[in-house]
Amino acid sequence: MDTWTGNGTEKWLPGKSTMLQVLVSIQALILNTNPFYNEPGHEEMSNSPEGLKQSNKYSEHVFIMSLKTMMYTLRRPSKNFEDLVAGHFRVYAHDILASCNAYVGGAQIGSLVKGKPQESKMVTKISPSPTFKADVAKMVNGLISNFTRYGAKDCEKYRSLQ
Template sequence: MKLHSKSWAKRIQEEWKVLEKDLPDSIFVRVYESRIDLLRAVIIGAEGTPYHDGLFFFDVFFPNGYPNVPPEVHYHSGGVRLNPNLYSCGKVCLSLLNTWAGNKNEKWLPGVSTILQVVVSIQGLILNTKPYFNEPGYAHLSGSTDGEMRSLQYNDETFILSIRTMVYVIRRPPKNFEDFVIGHFCSRAHDILVASKAYMEGAQVGCLVKGGVQDVDQGDKSCSKQFKMSLAAYVDMLVREFIRIGAKDCEKFLPPSTTVKKKLGELPLAATVS
C-alpha cells in the first residue's frame, strides 16, 4: 500500500470520531485499522421513500490527496440502477463528491466537508421520496400534473428495483455485514411485506410510515397491472429469501397455491395419496 502522510492518517481518524459521535441511527459504517484508506457504509432506506427498509452499501476510499480532494465512493448496485444518481457500474453522482454539477458551496470544500456529510447527503438527497426529479432537466417538472404522475410511476419501478436489491443483498451480503443483513431483514420482513401487499392492492408506493400503511386518495393509487404483476413475482422471491434466513410469519404472504403445496409437502406420504 502506498505510504501516506501522518496528517492524512490523523484527518481520517478524526473522521472516525465524528462518525462514531454523529451518525444517524439509519446509517452504519465499518472501518479497517489495517486499511484506514477504506471504509464501508450501509444506509437504510428511509420511511416515505420507495427505498424504505432496503439496505444500500457503499465503499469509501480516501485517496492520497484527501482532504484536499474528496473521497471516492462506490455503490454496490448488484447490476441494478434504481436511482438517477446511482449507476449500475457503482458510480455515485453527488455534488459533494465533485461527480455532479453544483454551485461552489455544494461541492467538496477541503477542511470543511466530511465523510459524514457525504453519507447523510446520499441518504437525504439521493435516496429521497421523489427520485424521478433527480434526473437532469426534470426538476422543473416538480409540482406539475404530468411531472407528479411520472414521479409516481418512477417510484413504482424503483420499489421493484429496491426489492431486487434486497434479494441480491440477502444472497450476497458484503463481507463483515453478513449478520447485520440477516438481523435487519428478519426484523423488517413483516413491514416490507405488509407494504408490498398494500402496493399490490393499489396503495401509493412510499406510504409506509411507522410500521403501517397510511390511506391515500383514490387518485394517488398505483393501478398499473404490469406493476402489480411484476411486484408479485419479486415479492414471492423475497418471501422465500426471508423464510430461508429465518424471518418469522412470512409464509402467509405466499400465494395460496404455493402455501397449499408447501403444507401438502409437509404431510406424511400416505396422507397425500388418495
C-alpha cells in the same frame, strides 16, 4: 461527479468535504417523498401532470430495484456481513412484505412506512401501474423463501399475493 452546480461548500471538494455532507445530501436528495424531482433537470416538472407521472414511474422502478437488491443480498451476502444481513431481514421482513402486499393492493407508491399507509404530500394521487403491481407480486415468493431461510417467522401469510 459535477452533476450539481452548487457554490462553495455545496460542491464536493476533495480533501475538504466531509462524510457529513454526503450523508446530509443522501438524506435530502433521496430519502424524501419525491426523489425524482431532485434529479438534474427534473425539478421544473414538480407537480405537473407529466411530472407526477414520471415521478411515480421513477419511484416504482426504484422500489423494484430495491427488491432485486434485497434478493441478491439475501442470496449472496458480502463476506463477514452474513449475520448483519440475516438480522436485518429477520427484523424487517414483515414490513417489507406488508409493503409489497399494500402496493399490489393499490397503495400509492411511497406512501408506506413500516408497511402501513401514511398521509402523502403529493398533490395528485397516482395509483401504481399494473406492471408494477405484477412485478412486485412475482417477487414475493422469493422474498418469503429467503426471509424464512434467514430466520424470519410467519412470512407464509404473505404468499396469497399471487
